[in-house]
Amino acid sequence: MQKANKTSLQYVGKPIARVDALDKICGRARYVDDLTMPGMLYGYTIRSTRQRAKIISIQFPALPADVVGVTAKDIPGKNYVALFNTDQPLLAEQVVNYIGEPIALLAGPDMEILKELANQVQIEYQEIPSIDNLEESLVGNKPPIFGQDNVFKSYAYIKGNPAQAFATSPTVISGTYRTGYQEHAYLETQGMLAFPYQSGVKIIGSMQCPFYIQKGIAPPLNLPPEMIVVEQAVTGGAFGGKEDFPSLLAGHVALLALKTGKPVKMIYDRHEDILCTTKRHPSRTIHRIAFDQQKRLTALAVDIVLDGGAHSTLSQVVLARSALSAPGVYRWANINLQARAVATNQVPTGAFRGFGAPQAFFAIEQQMNHAAYRLGIDPYQLRKINLLREGDATATGQVLKESVGVEKALDAVVNKTDFVQKYWNYRQQNSQTGKRKGIGLAAFFHGCGFTGKGEELIKATATVDYLPSVGLVIRIANVEMGQGMATVLRQVGAEALCIPLERTHILGPNTAEVPNSGPTVASRTTMIVGGLIYQCCLDLKQQIGMAAEAANFAGVAAQKLNPDEHISATRHYRVPPDVVWDEERFVGDAYPVYSWGAVVVEVEVELLTYEVTVTKLTAAHEIGKAINPILVEGQIEGGSLQGLGYASLENLVSHQGQLQQVTLTDYLIPTILDTPEIEPIILEEPYSLGPYGAKGVGEIPFVGIAPAYVGAVENALGTEFFEIPLTPEKIYRQLHTHTEDRS
Amino acid sequence: MHQETINNPKKSSEPIGLRLKVNGQWYSPRSAPTTRLLDFLRRELGLTGTKEGCGEGECGACLVLLNGEIVNSCLVLLGQCAGQEVTTIEGLDAQVIQQAFVDVGAIQCGFCTPGLIIATYALLQRNPRPNREEIQQALAGNLCRCTGYQKVIKAVQVAADQHGRG
């Protein structure tokens, strides 16, 4: 795209303050719960108290004149929220499949009265044997929830001759790895406001994907999509939690608004949000890897199962990322891979930063940590021997042609922390009281943009306008949810046209005013949508007769255009012709390009309580180009701490379908007291098709934290762990059932 | 700064009945005394800079100053505030702190930000030169899911330096 000469850049690469900072520090930013409308009603949801049951009857109490109740019978169209499948009802009708599944809705002027009325709604159930977890789902001795076999989606492939490779390799390392639920715990809970608008409905709320909502609720509302106008309000964090779930909530408020003819607002309280919104998929991975005499990897056999909960939501694409991440950052000649996402009678799981990759990387990187121990080599050396480098092919046969920064990242964190020295030193510790130190390492990638054919299917479109009196107006459907999109994309526009940042604007996101540039997910916004904006800016230059590298755009435009005349350019994303993916055979270029990372976690473990203190986290990420380094650091620091929470602290378990931690008192996320010093290291190997070389950074900081953390605890205690979150109780249990201490 | 009249409401001709001062102005609420202070501020006064993140005292998004001390406004009832002075983010004079948050990049989604600014303000009032540990202790009641707190700590340090200079 552009061979950026570092010194010539004015906006790109600069730590420019966020464009939305001022509103946020003064409390002026308007999140959805800050909005009110004349005559606005509140909405409330009545939910299943059963894990799996037939609904025999639903009986409302006598409702006051100003309260309206609705059930599935009031849905004007088809009773599902459209995504990949149609299995998720807008409101449960015949059966409920998880505790918290929405059954009926109330709208009225007083929230307290609604809650009282909701308590009086009588629902008669007839229990059905429920499927509690992924193991039960696989056994298949109960009526399936989805299809014939409970499997939402499966992928499998064999490469080379893994059976033979395992038989002839001198070292085989095996393990079964488990990861738990994780709750997004965005600080702003989910919320939506809807009101009748023109001859349809308008929805304003907290979301990542305005067009997903439009498309998702058109079938139940029985409206053409364009009559559903969706607008994002300032959004208080999302992390994937506001990718697919908001369609369900938007469907509920829209239904109530259309039924009552009034604006209706529904804001979940924290308890409701934790209870019924999507989570990270729990996983079980059975893993085997083999090495030859030179400690080179020879074969991989992996079987991944994700617990998708009661409805399919995004599980199939989450699973694809798990499957593609399972081989890690290494070269393989022989692979036997199986991956399945299965249905259980639990709250549906969905998108969460990392999107299936953290579970897969936990398994492969723990395998490498365990292998290093048994092979008597340090984890850094073992990785170096097997690492993917430029020109190598990935597990699916994708030749890595450019921008392959994993070795750089690995070297950076290892050198920075003196990893190898500390690793061997800590192995010598034998104190039985006080504290022991440990250090752990992980290396990983994150594919930028949608998996496989995703970007082709979505056909992202961006439009820019230029008016001499206003400047550049960017029209896209992507949202600012805290990550810094609005600042970064304006930097790209300002740089491309050499105009001041203040003369760039982002419109919307409102489905009536912007083209569909796709959802704000998959670490795609900067690279894919930023790339489109960059191209659009070059088109503008061409329209007024300027060369792509010419600088004085505003001057030339002022000469050629009247102050209120505007020019405009539109671009559609096209997958580069040399990126070819065969979904059926699981062969080819799974992503246009990858970001790469490595982290080192350092810990102290208290030997009496097994309390683990993280003393330092060092994270290096190779992301092509940091358009805004301060925002990139923010992603690294925030993603890293969220990853530490996942690895160590955030314990969320379900007992007979009932989540046991449904408040922030029970479900603990890291506080400022839990955070170690986090040192971000930004590395840049420009990607030729990214705007100014940029790739994605939103998710990758999370991806490899868990194995680095667990590896550090193992280094301290001289034992192996297979499950996260690795809480002190789990460490205790493992050490006191597992007599063989390896130290 | 809002210290002068805080503990001396009589001077401001406080009448009988439930009255309270918010951001320098006296109000006679329409809301019932059992209303959470948070709801009174947001719904009756439209001061929506104070956020609800949990409603149970865990997150600090709803922090306000009550007579100069931080409280979780989700845990305080309006009736407990009679004759007292409440300061919200909208009424806080904390430019140095706010600028530091902007400059170091301590803001992402911004939902925790008003609460963090209030907590920082209260900290620097009583301890103008806090060390890292004191900062962590003072902000332990404020959850932030976005930033990993690194830049929050730095922002407080920068603000403290600025204060020192000013």
Ligand code: FES
């Ligand atoms: S809303 Fe008050 S502490 Fe969370």
Ligand code: FES
């Ligand atoms: S910036 Fe989002 S919670 Fe702190």
